[in-house]
Amino acid sequence: MIADDMTPEGRRIEIPARHGAAFRLNRGQRLRVIDPQGEQVSDMLAFNAHDINEVISSGRSLDYASKLFLTTGDPLYSNRSNIMLKIMEDTVGRHDFLLTPCSKDTFRIIYGDEHPHQGCFGNLAHALQPYGVTPDQIPTAFNIFMNVNIGADGSFTVDAPKSKAGDHILFEAHMDLIVALTACSALQSNNYAFKPIHYAIETVQLDAI
């Protein structure tokens, strides 16, 4: 468990394999998400820190971008059409914004597990509970490094992430946010090995006049 008062500026924090974290990211701050070993996915959610009914929206973000795969320069919109985050750097260029976080139901329905792990959904719900977010309020996440490939007929496969050890994506917050991240729990998404995710919160230093 990583509380936001334990998140010193700039320090790189590890989310262990199959775990999650939530923290405050203020307007103007930047969030760097790093894949330390390669081929690992991190599901990301964002809520307005002052009103958790405003939440990241895949449907609006994709609609306004007119493309499925967002990368450097693209904004992530809320359900109220406000920009929550903008992608500033991206060394991978392939992320998913179609699918809900893996969950007990994913493992039951897709993998046929009898005793399913709580998945990213459970990890996100647990991490977000102190901020008043209920499981029903968890929408489709921005799935960092997740590599979904779509055929001409619309069928898709979830393939190994294109991220290599040390790859990262950098976001800038356009409003005060509660952000949640995971080290994804679904075998298929991470090329069948569970690995950690690293992140760091960075504040852009303004030059003294």
Add this chain to the structure above:
Amino acid sequence: MIADDMTPEGRRIEIPARHGAAFRLNRGQRLRVIDPQGEQVSDMLAFNAHDINEVISSGRSLDYASKLFLTTGDPLYSNRSNIMLKIMEDTVGRHDFLLTPCSKDTFRIIYGDEHPHQGCFGNLAHALQPYGVTPDQIPTAFNIFMNVNIGADGSFTVDAPKSKAGDHILFEAHMDLIVALTACSALQSNNYAFKPIHYAIETVQLDAI
């Protein structure tokens, strides 16, 4: 305005161009949505009638189907991974489940309108208000007859619907639902002409023993 107590069984009801409606659909009942003139989209939402926090989920439905384009035989799941509706018949075979309902923001951001129409989003919010649904609770809709074509690089275009006059899709409810429908308000989605949508609620008659 069409209230659910004004929705006699089996009668075909018209939603005028750029309008919306919401009504009760009980478990086992069927909903037929008809495009009377052709090339018209209808955004559909569904909420559990007994708990509106349970709502249709594009992310779960697409994930479990492993495809973007749902048709006959495919279930539409809720955010709790329960089946809300199943597609029983589909004479068109192309619908969208990626994009949020068009809204004032769509018309402002994509079309550059100075005095934007409230769009399907506004029509859905208005129709769902009597059921206690707030605008923030409106997710990505199942956009009946909406024809989104995706290029190899993930960029997409919204093209004229493939539906011809009289085409329909038939759903069966797997739980008691509040359903909302529109006659879509976005020019691009409907081949640049605003048209009505028809629907009918049908109850499957069980044979008398």
